[in-house]
Amino acid sequence: MKVVMINGSPHKNGSTAEALREVGHGLTDGGAESELLHIGAEVVPGCRGCFACRTLQRCVIDDCVNRAAEILRHADGMIVASPVYFSSPTGTLISFLDRLYAAHGEVLVGKPFGSLTAARRGGTTIALTVLNQYALVGEQPIIPSCYWCMVHGSTPEEVRADAEGMRIAYTLGKRMAEYTQRLC
Numbered sequence: 582m583k584v585v586m587i588n589g590s591p592h593k594n595g596s597t598a599e600a601l602r603e604v605g606h607g608l609t610d611g612g613a614e615s616e617l618l619h620i621g622a623e624v625v626p627g628c629r630g631c632f633a634c635r636t637l638q639r640c641v642i643d644d645c646v647n648r649a650a651e652i653l654r655h656a657d658g659m660i661v662a663s664p665v666y667f668s669s670p671t672g673t674l675i676s677f678l679d680r681l682y683a684a685h686g687e688v689l690v691g692k693p694f695g696s697l698t699a700a701r702r703g704g705t706t707i708a709l710t711v712l713n714q715y716a717l718v719g720e721q722p723i724i725p726s727c728y729w730c731m732v733h734g735s736t737p738e739e740v741r742a743d744a745e746g747m748r749i750a751y752t753l754g755k756r757m758a759e760y761t762q763r764l765c
Contacts, residue, residue: 582613582614582761582762582765583658584608584614584757585615585617585618585649585659586661587617587618588620588621589621589662589671589673590662590663590664590699593621593622594737595664596664597621597697599699599740600697600699600732601660601662603751604660604697604750604753605754606751607750607752607753607756608755611757611759613658618645618652620674620677621663623645625645625673625676626676628683637684638684639684639685640685645677646680646685647685650685654685656692658694658724659689659692659694659695660697660757661694661697661715662697663697663708664698664699664700665699665700665703667704668703669707670698670708670712686719690719690721691720691764692721693723694716694724695723695753696709696716696723697750697753698730698732700731700732701733722760724753724756725756726753726756727749730749730750732750734746
């Protein structure tokens with residue numbers, strides 16, 4: 582079983598990455614392998630609404646979105662994580678997901694989906710809801726954890742100190758591994 586984790590943070594080793602490391606431990610302990618895609622530092626233009634993807638079966642903007650779709654085609658599940666910026670996932674991640682689901686949605690249908698947000702304090706629930714909407718429109722089962730999938734802290738050290746958040750992140754990985762094994 583292979584699960585792709587997508588980091589929407591521009592900080593490769595920031596709070597979101599720290600939470601995803603813990604998700605990765607849960608995946609490993611659950612018997613799944615994982616691959617991390619760090620798209621947060623990429624330049625990802627928004628969807629143009631040109632609908633060319635409907636005939637081309639790929640986005641006309643040839644960047645990390647098309648490359649990620651090819652990786653996801655061979656994955657058994659996906660977990661999307663973002664820091665919270667003004668009660669929302671990062672703009673880069675939203676542009677990425679808009680184009681991924683528009684151009685490559687058929688690749689994602691039925692694949693289990695997990696989401697996680699990281700914030701200093703607030704906005705996590707709204708950002709989590711935004712991420713989960715992609716799974717709902719993409720016909721993907723949303724994998725639960727033992728509580729809302731969010732961690733709190735401005736730095737990786739603060740996130741590690743969020744014991745409940747780390748337990749939630751770990752459990753998300755473990756549940757994702759269990760669900761992907763059941764579905765395959």
